[in-house]
Amino acid sequence: MTVIIVIDALNRSEYPRIMADMHRLRARVFEGRLGWDVRVVNGEERDRFDQLDPAHVVSINEHGEVVGCMRLLQTTGPHMLVDVFASLLDGEPPLRSAQLWEATRFCVDTERLSHGRGPNSVSSVTSEVMIGAFEYAMEAGVTDAVAVIDPIMNRVLKRSGNAPYDYLGSAKQMGKVVAMAALMDCSEERVQRIRDYAGIHHDVFLPDEAALEFESELAA
Amino acid sequence: MDLIDLSAHSPDDATRGMFLDQLCQKLELDYASYAAISPVTGTVQGYANYPDDWKRFYTKSKFHLIDPTLALSARSIAPVDWKRFSSHEGFDKVFGPARDFGLFSQGLTVPVRGPFGDCGLLSVTRECVEGDWAKLKRKIVGDLQTAAVHFHDAVMQDDSVARVMRLPRVSMREKEILQWVAAGKSQQDIGDILGISHRTVEVHLRSVREKLGALTTPQAVGRAIRLGYIQPE
Numbered sequence: 001m002t003v004i005i006v007i008d009a010l011n012r013s014e015y016p017r018i019m020a021d022m023h024r025l026r027a028r029v030f031e032g033r034l035g036w037d038v039r040v041v042n043g044e045e046r047d048r049f050d051q052l053d054p055a056h057v058v059s060i061n062e063h064g065e066v067v068g069c070m071r072l073l074q075t076t077g078p079h080m081l082v083d084v085f086a087s088l089l090d091g092e093p094p095l096r097s098a099q100l101w102e103a104t105r106f107c108v109d110t111e112r113l114s115h116g117r118g119p120n121s122v123s124s125v126t127s128e129v130m131i132g133a134f135e136y137a138m139e140a141g142v143t144d145a146v147a148v149i150d151p152i153m154n155r156v157l158k159r160s161g162n163a164p165y166d167y168l169g170s171a172k173q174m175g176k177v178v179a180m181a182a183l184m185d186c187s188e189e190r191v192q193r194i195r196d197y198a199g200i201h202h203d204v205f206l207p208d209e210a211a212l213e214f215e216s217e218l219a220a
Numbered sequence: 221m222d223l224i225d226l227s228a229h230s231p232d233d234a235t236r237g238m239f240l241d242q243l244c245q246k247l248e249l250d251y252a253s254y255a256a257i258s259p260v261t262g263t264v265q266g267y268a269n270y271p272d273d274w275k276r277f278y279t280k281s282k283f284h285l286i287d288p289t290l291a292l293s294a295r296s297i298a299p300v301d302w303k304r305f306s307s308h309e310g311f312d313k314v315f316g317p318a319r320d321f322g323l324f325s326q327g328l329t330v331p332v333r334g335p336f337g338d339c340g341l342l343s344v345t346r347e348c349v350e351g352d353w354a355k356l357k358r359k360i361v362g363d364l365q366t367a368a369v370h371f372h373d374a375v376m377q378d379d380s381v382a383r384v385m386r387l388p389r390v391s392m393r394e395k396e397i398l399q400w401v402a403a404g405k406s407q408q409d410i411g412d413i414l415g416i417s418h419r420t421v422e423v424h425l426r427s428v429r430e431k432l433g434a435l436t437t438p439q440a441v442g443r444a445i446r447l448g449y450i451q452p453e
Contacts, residue, residue: 006297008295008296008297009295009296010292010295010296010300010304049264052298052333053295053297054297055296055297055298072297072299074297074332074333075427076332076333076334076335076369076430077332077333077334077335077337078333078335078337082335089391091398092391092392092393093389093390093391094391095391095423095424095427096427096430096431097367097369097423097426097427097430098332098365098366098368098369098430099362099365099366099426100423100426100427101297136298139298139358139361140297140298140299140361140365141299141330141361141362141363141364142298142365143362143423143426144419144423144426164421165417165419166420167415168415183419183420184425185419
């Protein structure tokens with residue numbers, strides 16, 4: 001079983017170990033597996049957008065280990081499509097809307113998770129992170145998300161009832177792989193399609209008290 | 221939602237106060253307030269339709285320095301329900317006295333981040349039972365997001381340097397879509413013409429309205445024509 005915790009600047013100080021584990025997962029995926037040009041210090045990947053108080057949608061397994069994550073920022077303020085990923089937009093200025101969020105650093109742990117379709121699989125955690133992110137966005141009155149993803153993730157999304165409805169600009173080579181900016185609606189319909197495909201019908205969010213227990217377990 | 225178009229008015233306090241009154245009326249709220257935190261000086265600039273005696277007391281007590289609905293909400297990307305501050309020391313200090321002024325501490329703060337590290341906070345309150353509050357929030361949170369960014373952008377345009385720095389950066393696609401709107405095409409038609417989904421048309425319209433400081437698509441078309449982005453039909 002895996003569960004979702006949303007960690008932002010307001011509760012971040014309560015989850016130092018989960019946050020560190022998330023940054024380690026990002027290092028393994030983006031530097032290791034995907035070969036992106038990212039900065040890794042002490043095995044943890046961080047960039048300046050982590051300083052801007054983003055929200056992280058984090059999936060943890062029964063041992064309290066981070067097995068999936070996604071980072072969310074508002075598009076009204078500084079975000080990655082403005083400069084770092086500007087090339088994806090072919091020189092065009094990015095979209096700006098209070099009801100559009102940007103999703104970056106979306107990844108799942110292909111080492112700790114099984115393949116196939118069970119509860120602890122890459123496929124299931126991918127769906128779970130997306131359900132968590134979309135439900136969190138909908139509660140915030142956000143209607144759409146632009147996500148920077150690679151073609152493999154794109155195929156996974158298409159297969160799992162979660163196909164982007166469009167793409168912005170054009171796909172570009174970044175390190176070993178290609179990156180693209182995909183548009184997805186944050187809607188009940190999409191969440192239902194993902195839930196039906198993944199067979200996830202429970203509330204994916206872990207209540208705060210239980211999340212804090214996980215944090216202390218990980219510390220032990 | 222029909223609200224006063226702040227970017228079409230000179231920046232006076234009365235218009236901004238009226239905007240907050242209208243917002244409360246349309247969205248079934250008791251009170252609304254807006255605060256901008258300057259990234260350079262850290263000063264807070266605010267507008268509110270709270271009772272005057274509470275505003276005076278709040279200012280005199282320098283509550284803006286300890287009010288968690290300001291400092292903490294500014295660090296969230298999502299609207300923050302004040303329930304999240306219930307165990308926060310500053311919350312009691314501010315909202316304890318607020319009750320003496322007949323104010324209810326059930327509220328929501330919508331944070332807006334601007335491109336230059338600026339941050340605006342639109343806060344609203346409503347006295348009602350918790351279940352109704354949850355329902356009301358779901359219904360109005362999208363409109364609150366739109367209102368918050370509109371208010372923030374209007375306030376940030378107050379000085380002329382900011383106006384130049386914040387000139388809208390409108391993309392080719394946004395111009396193209398507005399041009400077809402000006403030609404009277406529906407979103408569905410425009411999607412068909414450009415070979416994109418109607419949702420892509422919608423998300424671009426939402427974006428270009430905000431970039432042009434417009435609340436409605438016709439306002440955005442008018443402004444785009446004046447700025448020379450599109451041709452009048």
